[in-house]
Amino acid sequence: MTAAIDALLPGEPVVLIDADGARTPDDAHELPAADSLVQAYRSLVTARRINDQAYALVRQGRLAVYPSSHGQEACQVAAAQVLGEDDWLFPTYRDTVAAVLRGVDPVGVLVLLKGDWHSGYDPYEHKVAPQATPLATQLLHAVGVAHAAQLRGEPAVVMALCGDGATSEGDFHEALNFAAVFGAPVVFFVQNNQYAISVPLARQSVAPSLAHKGIGYGIPGRRVDGNDVAALLSVLGAAVQRARDGEGPQLVEAHTYRMQAHTNADDATRYRADDEVAAWERRDPVRRIETYLRGAGLLDDATAAAFAAEAEQVAAQVRDGLNTDVTPRPDDLFDHVYARRTPQLDEQAALLADELAAEQAGE
Amino acid sequence: MTAAIDALLPGEPVVLIDADGARTPDDAHELPAADSLVQAYRSLVTARRINDQAYALVRQGRLAVYPSSHGQEACQVAAAQVLGEDDWLFPTYRDTVAAVLRGVDPVGVLVLLKGDWHSGYDPYEHKVAPQATPLATQLLHAVGVAHAAQLRGEPAVVMALCGDGATSEGDFHEALNFAAVFGAPVVFFVQNNQYAISVPLARQSVAPSLAHKGIGYGIPGRRVDGNDVAALLSVLGAAVQRARDGEGPQLVEAHTYRMQAHTNADDATRYRADDEVAAWERRDPVRRIETYLRGAGLLDDATAAAFAAEAEQVAAQVRDGLNTDVTPRPDDLFDHVYARRTPQLDEQAALLADELAAEQAGE
Amino acid sequence: MNQKITMAQALNQALRDALHADPTVLVFGEDVGPLGGVFRITDGLTAEFGEDRCFDTPLAESGIVGMAVGLAMNGFRPVVEMQFDAFAYPAFEQVVSHVAKLRNRTRGAVSLPLVIRVPYAGGIGGVEHHCDSSEAYYAHTPGLHVLAPSNAEDAYGLLRAAIASDDPVVLLEPKKLYWSKEEVDLTAAVPGIGRAVVRRPGTDATLVAYGPSVPTALEAAEVAAQEGRSLQVVDVRSIVPFDDETVCAAVRSTGRAVVVAEAAGFASVAAEIAARVSERCFHHLHAPVRRVTGFDIPYPPPKLEHLHLPSVDRILDAVDDLQWEDA
Amino acid sequence: MNQKITMAQALNQALRDALHADPTVLVFGEDVGPLGGVFRITDGLTAEFGEDRCFDTPLAESGIVGMAVGLAMNGFRPVVEMQFDAFAYPAFEQVVSHVAKLRNRTRGAVSLPLVIRVPYAGGIGGVEHHCDSSEAYYAHTPGLHVLAPSNAEDAYGLLRAAIASDDPVVLLEPKKLYWSKEEVDLTAAVPGIGRAVVRRPGTDATLVAYGPSVPTALEAAEVAAQEGRSLQVVDVRSIVPFDDETVCAAVRSTGRAVVVAEAAGFASVAAEIAARVSERCFHHLHAPVRRVTGFDIPYPPPKLEHLHLPSVDRILDAVDDLQWEDA
Ligand SMILES: Cc1ncc(C[n+]2csc(CCOP(=O)(O)OP(=O)(O)O)c2C)c(N)n1
Ligand SMILES: Cc1ncc(C[n+]2csc(CCOP(=O)(O)OP(=O)(O)O)c2C)c(N)n1
Ligand SMILES: [Mg+2]
Ligand SMILES: [Mg+2]
16 A cells, blocks of 8 residues: 655656756656647736736725735646646635636636635636635645545546645645545645745755655655746646546645735735845746747747737736626625524524615615 | 755664564664663563553553553653653653653553543653643644753753654644754654554555655654664664754654553454454564563573562552542642632632532531 | 434434435544444444445544545535544634635535534543533534534434535534433434424423533423422523524523533533523513533543532522522 | 834734843744734844744644643743634644643643734734634633733733733734724733723713724714713723623623624623623613624625624614613
């Protein structure tokens, strides 16, 4: 039952296309097919545009807060792209873009941050769980969803996302261990963006890497350049295939960087230096694949412009969607606590209805 | 800050004296000094006797329950023996013997199981924390105690015990990670006795070993034959020394076996076969070192008899101590909830006092 | 159809019947597989239904509840066991932040039909951490149903109802009643979640109790009857949702009430009951509503627990206190 | 010595003063180091006292509290921050099974002088998990002191008192009051733990509140005064231990009471207060004790929170309901 250590050890991070957009000499991994890379680029352009748009909406006061994945878009794109329709995605608060790329209406994803409701989409429609706020808790749900599929003999795989900070929580440990023991088809995908709000990785872990955490569960660990969408597609794709083939869970750590503050409420200058940010700017995931594709003759100006226009459309959709003010129904407070309201909730709803009626009458 | 993988990988379990009492060909490890081995044997005899005595007291109804370490005594002995006076021991419910060997009055340790009080000894007297019941929770306290010593520049080391089952709890993860990040002088000592009540190791973990869990925290893992007290003294002693030298925590896994049921309330025949138990019987930790010592001319009949007599004395002390019935004071209910009673507790204590007075008057 | 069985057997039968009736029911937790649970509530289920339907997990309560959330999200009806009351605390975040809230979070799109069974409360001479009355933590958390049977028949019925419910249910099983044998009609109509019941009629005062305190309250009423005082006993049974109608009608009928519960009294379910009854029955009350609860102390060692737990005498003292001279 | 500062600044000053006064005081948690905490309560402390005295930990709340237990066992006085109310739940087992019980477990041999600071409650337009009123979970757990300041001066005093206490204290800091500026006398006598205070005299009815609800209650009293009704406001301040004397004297003086708190009402601290006041002031009450609390629902999204939280109007409606015709 137990795995041999060699199969578990994460190697060096996989890089297929380097920061200058050049194919690396790595020949242990094939480059994903050209159409897959072009598709990824197309998604990256949209991803970046969504991040920028949401950020702008915060500044305009249309969104209360936005935890941006600017700089991490290659992770977002690859996580969505390697999944099939029947697979599940478990995103965190930072994974808006991955959810959108999986088909969820961006406005639905963002209402949470607009204050309308906790989760603005139906998780079953695109098999995207509600974005998780309490760190690492969702990883266990992912194991349960995967085990359910397994029990029914369905080939579905679950992609469960979390950050570097979240790996320190007890639930991370329990989730990886449960997945390993039950052989559940889950890919645990850690976006190591070097910080948990202000706390740098060095305060989070002194392990050789976060991917090494898999060993203690008998789960193979893999490391990958988180700004190289080609490498991500390759590594995550293989992990999904492996899980689908019944070979169990895998842990993938992507090295990336959160280019903006934790959210707009955060002041990143308090804990990190400008030159660190600048160094990562040079590793930008969008530019990198664009350079490669253009160099390889896989992308021309017209296509790039078409993608940009498409992204612009999504941005417009986001803007429009978030510009219309929705007033949530007061009854929503009481209607979904249970399948049926309790007598106590009936009383409380009646009290509120009376108040609102009196208010209206008073006006 | 991060450790190289080679230093972290646990090798094969260390065995210095095999099941037949013969020195193994392991020459990577020196055998502990003769007096240390004789001392360990002496403790083992007492340890076994305490286990048997406590078990007998349960059958006689003098103890409510006893989670015996029968079969695991080498772990108990070594854990206590490698510590200095200023070090701390964090035992679980199963580690009665280790606490006693560190100097705690056995009656004090056992009152918990007699129903007199939760913890019958002062943890500061011998630097032995209260025996922990909620699994893995005590490992974090151990880290805190160790970090306190570290902050004051004291050379104290903390030996934190837990079972194989407890390694699945979130607190195990958080404790190892905190210890690693703060470089706290803690030896995490897992007595892998193959079962968590009825649940076999295979349901607990599919990792190559439990010691491999250290890697994910940057903590070196070590494996050791848990029925070989010589190997345990060597491995645990080295871990303590390393921690004392400021090189941080270590994880040690001992392979051993719980020869009796989880507690007397448990029926082990429901989940494990007799021949499995018999196989472990042949690896008995007491007999093994005895054979070695006699063969090496380090133990004669007279000394063995003296040790047995000494053990008999401890057993008598346990019997006598537990035969006297102590009636705990009702005021104990209220006096230690806070440093000072709250007005509410004063009221409640008065109510009880009135009741007891009325009862006495009524009689 | 009546048979004499223990509450433990009734619960076992309820799981068995549910596993038979519905292929999406799963049972898991620590030692619930081959061992049948430390209280034998799951005895024989793995043998009968196989490893896929009743299984042991790694030792991690947050993991158990968290995995149950995922299974419930994806078509199953998990019934998980927390080995003892205090060992459910590691799962607290999962319970409070997810189990209780996922339906609401998704405006009803995701329902969580899961049951968390908690062997709970004291009176068994158990050591620390094995005797907590933890109902207030759950009852205070909107989104959970919280049930506490006081006898084998209700245990069967409430567990079946809990498994059938599309909402998460915390089922608090009074450990000290596991082995008491009673006549049980397993074909009796399942008591609906949310229904209290008058266990004993009475005219002078009302004892309101649930779970392990119901037998104590009934015993107190028996003793009081011999002393010429007629005590009514209401078994709350369903803490959330609470049956205001039955409880308040009972208290109004006598004008006096004592709430009995094992948990520490402060900010407890007993406090809630006392507060609601005081508010809703104000003009019918001849005396303040009294509470007989555990003291505000950690659960004491076995030799002292009898002093801590609500006893017949303490209940009768409280009844004596209900200002009879004013009546 | 009076200065105009915010509650956040008062708390920061309290930590600073305590770190100065006692070398065994330590401050740690998530982002409390160089960042100074997401609410800046620990701003500048690492710079001033060094990494050993104020530091960031790995992201794990059970770990933070568990390590604090060990540090407190071994000579230190840790003050830990839980980043938000709902993110304290992973530490629940440590809090309930150890922090609250270690002194009792060891019959006083081990005291745990530690403080758990919890930025809590709503009214800040925060998303889910950032607005829970979690006081009932702690208040129901014997062995903890539970404090909730309603203004900057008390925040300073209560935090100093908490750090000085040899018992564990959960300090609930009302997030929505962090930034309100007030005249503060930091040299004022530290209010003892266990002391409520009458914030506003009044003769017609008593509002009993704590933490974030006190300003709302005071505002309601102000509005009521304009309408000719005199409302007394009591600030509970110390939930555990509870100041029965002050609260009950106040309620007896008016004969009417409304308890105000943000948390869901069921099995809450407000329930406790209503139950105790109903019992202890029974013959002085002209009307049932009313509660104005959050509804029994998960904390709602920002756009609906104003409907959920106790408002001036809802408090005044409750006061209107106190059966004045009977008086
Ligand atoms: C259990 C829990 N504790 C604390 C928080 C508050 N919090 C929100 S995000 C965050 C940092 C998370 O860091 P990481 O996991 O690296 O993800 P990132 O934000 O960098 O994507 C913290 C501490 C939380 N959401 N949940
Ligand atoms: C948090 C928690 N959950 C459950 C239990 C109940 N319990 C007591 S001992 C035990 C098995 C522990 O197994 P292991 O860690 O291997 O230690 P062993 O008893 O074998 O020494 C269980 C499940 C507990 N004490 N604490
Ligand atoms: Mg991060
Ligand atoms: Mg074990």
